[in-house]
Amino acid sequence: MGRGDAETAHERTVRLTVRLGAVPPVVAGLRRYFGAATPRTVFGVRFPGPVGLAAGMDKDGRALRAWPAFGFGFVEVGTVTWHAQPGNPRPRLFRLPASEAVINRMGFNNGGAEALAARLRALGPLKVPLGVSIGKSKVTPVEDAVEDYRSSLQVLAPYADYFAVNVSSPNTPGLRGLQDKAALNTLLGALDTTVPLLVKIAPDLTEQAIADVLEVCAAHGVAGLIATNTTLARDGLAATDTMAAEETGGLSGRPLTARALEVVTFVAKETAGDLPIIGVGGIHSADDALRMLDAGASLVQVYTGFIYKGPGLIRAINRATH
Numbered sequence: 608m609g610r611g612d613a614e615t616a617h618e619r620t621v622r623l624t625v626r627l628g629a630v631p632p633v634v635a636g637l638r639r640y641f642g643a644a645t646p647r648t649v650f651g652v653r654f655p656g657p658v659g660l661a662a663g664m665d666k667d668g669r670a671l672r673a674w675p676a677f678g679f680g681f682v683e684v685g686t687v688t689w690h691a692q693p694g695n696p697r698p699r700l701f702r703l704p705a706s707e708a709v710i711n712r713m714g715f716n717n718g719g720a721e722a723l724a725a726r727l728r729a730l731g732p733l734k735v736p737l738g739v740s741i742g743k744s745k746v747t748p749v750e751d752a753v754e755d756y757r758s759s760l761q762v763l764a765p766y767a768d769y770f771a772v773n774v775s776s777p778n779t780p781g782l783r784g785l786q787d788k789a790a791l792n793t794l795l796g797a798l799d800t801t802v803p804l805l806v807k808i809a810p811d812l813t814e815q816a817i818a819d820v821l822e823v824c825a826a827h828g829v830a831g832l833i834a835t836n837t838t839l840a841r842d843g844l845a846a847t848d849t850m851a852a853e854e855t856g857g858l859s860g861r862p863l864t865a866r867a868l869e870v871v872t873f874v875a876k877e878t879a880g881d882l883p884i885i886g887v888g889g890i891h892s893a894d895d896a897l898r899m900l901d902a903g904a905s906l907v908q909v910y911t912g913f914i915y916k917g918p919g920l921i922r923a924i925n926r927a928t929h
């Protein structure tokens with residue numbers, strides 16, 4: 608595939624990052640530069656900085672030694688599923704550069720929960736907290752989803768500082784239906800663990816649907832909410848990106864900034880600030896991050912902003928929140 612393919616570029620970045628992680632003094636030096644930040648404790652976990660790498664960038668945890676070098680105060684690996692799976696056929700990742708956006712329909716390509724557990728076991732302790740995002744395998748029918756999540760949870764619990772229960776990816780048929788009140792109630796009721804559980808929601812939910820999710824989360828003692836995943840909406844795109852805009856999948860980046868902030872604001876109000884929130888979606892500047900934190904987020908994550916702005920973005924957020 609040519610240089611222009613977005614997924615090939617992504618793979619090159621992860622490969623380079625893996626190699627960087629193999630040189631500890633370089634990681635330590637870069638981390639001093641990009642990672643100077645104020646630590647904070649959220650849901651009982653101490654984070655050396657407020658900015659995390661969002662789920663999906665390093666699904667199989669291949670570059671875990673290196674991400675702190677770019678200033679990340681935590682990393683969320685996954686989404687992994689119980690069964691290893693190839694994801695959707697390529698192409699499945701599209702850049703919309705004029706809009707500073709990405710559309711993806713990866714479909715949870717990953718090596719499976721057991722392979723991730725084996726890698727984490729071999730890696731040993733990490734420099735920053737680790738979130739593990741879990742989702743449903745494509746081959747597992749939605750009515751058996753609970754078992755899929757439970758199995759992943761069990762093998763990964765020894766390594767996770769928190770779990771993200773992903774019920775909001777648009778690329779696994781039926782998955783978003785697990786945000787519905789009854790389905791979410793059954794799922795969370797079955798996930799028995801001492802590791803903090805967070806639920807990751809879609810930006811496309813109505814206020815009523817978000818309120819329902821919060822009610823179920825409260826009933827199950829969920830540790831926090833991650834808002835938001837990618838959107839099915841196609842608002843706010845530049846005219847030159849209209850071709851790619853027609854691709855099926857979830858949209859992330861700049862066009863998501865306002866909606867993600869709105870969802871975080873709503874959740875913070877609904878819960879009177881009692882439920883920790885990780886704000887994610889279209890954070891491309893230190894000001895975007897500050898607005899998320901002001902709206903009530905305790906931590907933030909970035910994915911698409913990191914693609915377009917690089918590690919300077921992480922440093923800028925760390926400094927602005929110092």
Ligand SMILES: Cc1cc2nc3c(=O)[nH]c(=O)nc-3n(C[C@H](O)[C@H](O)[C@H](O)COP(=O)(O)O)c2cc1C
Nearest residue numbers: 661662663686711835836859860888889909910911
């Ligand atoms: C290529 C790609 C893959 C993603 N994969 C996942 C995933 O596996 N699990 C998940 O919870 N979110 C996934 N996301 C969503 C991001 O974690 C994040 O919630 C979303 O992109 C909004 O943040 P951003 O605008 O900073 O990218 C993915 C996003 C992209 C662009």
